[in-house]
Amino acid sequence: MKRAILTRLVVVLLVAILLVFTTILYVYRSYAIRDAKERALSIAELVRDTLTSYMVMGVIDKRDEFLSRIGEIRGVEDIRVIRGEPVIRQFGEGLKYELAKDEIERRVLKEGKTIDVLEEGLSQVYYRIVIPYRAEPIKGVNCLQCHVARPGETLGAISLVVNLSHVRSEIAKASFLAMSLFVFALFMVILYVYNFLGRLQKFFKELILVMNSAKEGIFENHLQSNPGFEAQELKTVVEQSFSSLSKTFENIEEKVRAMMGYGVLKTGNALSDTSKIVDELLKIYRFKRVIEKDKNKRDIYARLINMLEDYMSIDSFSLYEVNHTKNQIEIIHVKGKENWCKEIICQSADECRAKRTGMDVDSREFPCICPNFIDNEACLSGRLHYYCIPLYVGGAVGNVLQIVYEPEIEPFINLIIPYIKAYLNESAPVLEARTYMDILREQSLKDQLTGLYNRRFLEDVIDKLTAQVRRRGTILGVLMVDIDYFKQVNDAYGHDVGDRVLVETAKVILRTIRESDIVVRYGGEEFLVLLVDAQPGKSEEVGEKIRSAVEKHTIELPGVVLKKTVSIGVSEYPIDSDKIWQCIKYADVALYKAKEAGRNRVVRFKAEFWQREEY
Missing domain, CATH: 3.30.450.40 (GAF domain)
Structure with a gap:
């Protein structure tokens, strides 16, 4: 980028130098020509007026001396007085150099108009001007008094050649000096621009890297280079913007950490x-x-x-x-x-x-x-x-x-x-x-004393449980368990001991059955045991295990050791009935049969136990 900009700048400056140099040369040349023309006109007028005065005073023989002295003026290369037709008719052709020698002089004599020509060579520059003298009064002197001519007729002309080579040399020197100063100034400008562009290029390269990092969500990079006072404000604005963004994202992270209770993993892309x-x-x-x-x-x-x-x-x-x-x-x-x-x-x-x-x-x-x-x-x-x-x-x-x-x-x-x-x-x-x-x-x-499910639970789940049993084609064993002579415990030892007996009995029952089976505290000292997916005829065996386990279990109390027994009635759903609550009633009926038979036993429900037609 720096090379391209510098190349363009040099081209522009070179074109500017060329234009300036051309303008200087043109201005100097125009000025030199104008100055030479004015000097030539002044000299021509001086010669004309002087020669006229010489003629009036009768000292025209001093003309050559006068012209010789005029020729000594710096830059005057040649000066001649040319005779026109009226003077030749009146005084003769005169000397050879007094006759028109080229077309320019003849045209001036014929037309009566001034003609000037700039002749430039490699080494010399000449400015030639031919000025006519006409038969007319000039500054109070009437030419017609001495010359036989018609008014306005061209009497002659003055041919003056001025050497402008020294002027061109001075112009060249002045131009060279101006060009040298301009080139020096140009060099200083290029040097300054080169250094400035170098700093600026380094700054922009770093800025591009920082901006690319920002595009990737990284705002921690800083601009290290010094772009100079020209771009210092830009650097300050960029750094302040990135600093503000970085603080904003840090603030968001802190709030997220406070909200979530911990920080999130950073990928580096904010x-x-x-x-x-x-x-x-x-x-x-x-x-x-x-x-x-x-x-x-x-x-x-x-x-x-x-x-x-x-x-x-x-x-x-x-x-x-x-x-x-x-x-x-x-x-x-x-x-x-x-x-x-x-x-x-x-x-x-x-x-x-x-x-x-x-x-x-x-x-x-x-x-x-x-x-x-x-x-x-x-x-x-x-x-x-x-x-x-x-x-x-x-x-x-x-x-x-x-x-x-x-x-x-x-x-x-x-x-x-x-x-x-x-x-x-x-x-x-x-x-x-x-x-x-x-x-x-x-x-x-659940029952708060034993931790077993209560009758409310039974009412909530019994329909779902029986539906699952029917769907699987298995049976549900129903055991009604009652503690024998429980009232005597309350009467003899108090309700606290009675509660302890209930809790211990519940634990024994839970240890004896499977985890999938359900135990419900059905009444005061009654427990309902539901054997899920039991095998036909196996419910009575489980009841016997419970009875035997309770009979063997001892309840140690302060000052006394108790042993209790239970009576159990057994029915099976849907073998005994397709209505679960009727099966529960059948188990309860079988329980009372066990009580009547002497307690501490398991009785399987039989059809003859139930005399009613419906539950």
């Missing part, structure tokens, strides 16, 4: 980072608005899983929920493998490092930082990394998200973790609200 942050915050806001309208935690978990799989494109992860009541961890979702953690964390929540410490667990910090990761060998060899994020719900760790990834995608994981945390943090208050709702619902569906 524009891209800010745009992505704003987009993600908008998506997170929309995500929260959606989950706030979800009915239960299951729907919220489904949206989190969808976000991780489809939006974040995470191929391997686990989502867990902490059950603080049982101090256990429940698996919500696992992707990429059957399990990413050992089974022990499900049995004891404190075995999960993220849950126990309440802090992020990053396998890159220390090899095998969590001993319960399923494949610590792969972690040690560097083939796998994992990152566990605890999510606080209601002041305690309520969920744990575990991300498993290969080293190749580590930069991507580093980039998305802050946004995943933002999604989790926005989910936390909604999960907390749904957890409280579940707790309240569970409390309303």
